Amino acid sequence: MKYIADYIVVGTGLTGSVIARLLKDAGKDVLMLEKREHVGGNVHDQKHESGVLMHTYGPHYFRTHSNRIWEFVNRFSNFYSFKAIIKAKVTSGLENWPIAANYIQKHVGEHWEPEFTGTPLNFEQAALSLMPRKVYELFIKEYNEKQWGVKATELSADLCKRFNVRADNNPYLTPGHAFQGLPLQGYHQLMLNMIHGIPYQLDVDFLKNRDKVQARKLLIYTGPIDAFFDYEFGRLAYRGQRRETVFHENQKLAQPCVQVNTPMHIDGSQIRRIEWKHLQNPSSPNTTKGTLITTETPFSPDNPDQFEYPFPDSPNQTLFRRYHMAYKKLNNIMICGRLGEYRYYDMDQVIARAIYLAEKLL
Ligand SMILES: Cc1cc2nc3c(=O)[nH]c(=O)nc-3n(C[C@H](O)[C@H](O)[C@H](O)COP(=O)(O)OP(=O)(O)OC[C@H]3O[C@@H](n4cnc5c(N)ncnc54)[C@H](O)[C@@H]3O)c2cc1C
Numbered sequence: 001m002k003y004i005a006d007y008i009v010v011g012t013g014l015t016g017s018v019i020a021r022l023l024k025d026a027g028k029d030v031l032m033l034e035k036r037e038h039v040g041g042n043v044h045d046q047k048h049e050s051g052v053l054m055h056t057y058g059p060h061y062f063r064t065h066s067n068r069i070w071e072f073v074n075r076f077s078n079f080y081s082f083k084a085i086i087k088a089k090v091t092s093g094l095e096n097w098p099i100a101a102n103y104i105q106k107h108v109g110e111h112w113e114p115e116f117t118g119t120p121l122n123f124e125q126a127a128l129s130l131m132p133r134k135v136y137e138l139f140i141k142e143y144n145e146k147q148w149g150v151k152a153t154e155l156s157a158d159l160c161k162r163f164n165v166r167a168d169n170n171p172y173l174t175p176g177h178a179f180q181g182l183p184l185q186g187y188h189q190l191m192l193n194m195i196h197g198i199p200y201q202l203d204v205d206f207l208k209n210r211d212k213v214q215a216r217k218l219l220i221y222t223g224p225i226d227a228f229f230d231y232e233f234g235r236l237a238y239r240g241q242r243r244e245t246v247f248h249e250n251q252k253l254a255q256p257c258v259q260v261n262t263p264m265h266i267d268g269s270q271i272r273r274i275e276w277k278h279l280q281n282p283s284s285p286n287t288t289k290g291t292l293i294t295t296e297t298p299f300s301p302d303n304p305d306q307f308e309y310p311f312p313d314s315p316n317q318t319l320f321r322r323y324h325m326a327y328k329k330l331n332n333i334m335i336c337g338r339l340g341e342y343r344y345y346d347m348d349q350v351i352a353r354a355i356y357l358a359e360k361l362l
Contacts, residue, residue: 001212003201005031008215010206011222013041014347015337017194018072018354019220019361024198026362032200033213036305039200040191041222042338043347050247052292053186054276057308058241059084059259060187063177064348070179072351076193079181080281084173085257090138090264097261099131099139100169108132123155123312131165143263146271147298148239148311159312182279215332218361222337224304225323233322236342237311240301241271249290253277270297310342334361 006029009016023030038044042057061084064070087094095103112132120126127136140163141152148155183190206213207227221228226236258278262270274294280286301307320342327335336357338345
């Protein structure tokens, strides 16, 4: 079988689907290829046999500051309001995450000076310039050592931009975002609606079928950039999560919020516990008696299907730049998305980026 179209989009995640949608809306001839057996990439969700909806590749909380992105996603689904609350299990019990001001007041005191004041050269120094050592050691250090599998001093200082200490006690993960919610019928349905009317083929690995694919105008590839080049310069490192999901039939709810992080080594290598029932729409609650919990444990995957977080250090950035330069020498191809750009993007960021790229093409 040959796959021929003006625009061939490899990957049906948010990046590929947004670009395909905008090209199709502009009257272009588009075909999508997907190696997995479902569309939607990493935002895919599914009903567990208990009837509880779960996100296949880890919890996805949608939030954005942008009116435009909110209007765009609402084209494909209505949303119900949902603001994530996350707790961290530390020695004093379950505490707010991000760390609340009253935790610091109670456990460190009103007045504290940052232990590190220069230009941070690594993650540990960056964290100690933002928060007291006690807080760093309980909430941050071991969490990141579990997440990345290396010592905190080996991680990049930039990673610290993703952590903050609250000046207040607001319990929500992202209280400042104007729009937050979850799609009424789930992400899978949202993604099906987004690509409605665009032909697509599942179970087709582009890399194993290159000779059968003919993009007359442009190939848009959203898979891993190093895999595209057959790992010619070496492999980019990623972390993934092993997920173990258990239905507890005699428990109504097991934890106070959707996500409980277990940042300390003493709690084992698992890093967080997700209780899916907290995500359900309050106006049509699932009546399942028990509760469904997924435990996530970080690891270093070889299989590209399990690549989740690009590794935050400079050797990998240097390697990525080598691949990126090789890509820039090619014609009629665009490599993009979280795997193509070797970059963590939230959903709203990846949609904004895909809209920008599609508009450049049109
Ligand atoms: C654990 C985790 C939790 C997250 N939680 C949140 C959250 O709470 N809020 C938020 O805003 N964002 C979250 N994100 C980010 C969100 O998942 C990404 O922004 C989004 O999925 C990126 O979409 P993408 O299309 O670039 O990549 P992907 O979704 O990975 O899509 C790429 C697609 O390409 C396909 N593909 C790859 N190679 C080939 C090939 N050779 N042939 C054919 N198809 C191929 C893949 O199968 C996949 O379907 C989270 C990410 C992770 C990893």
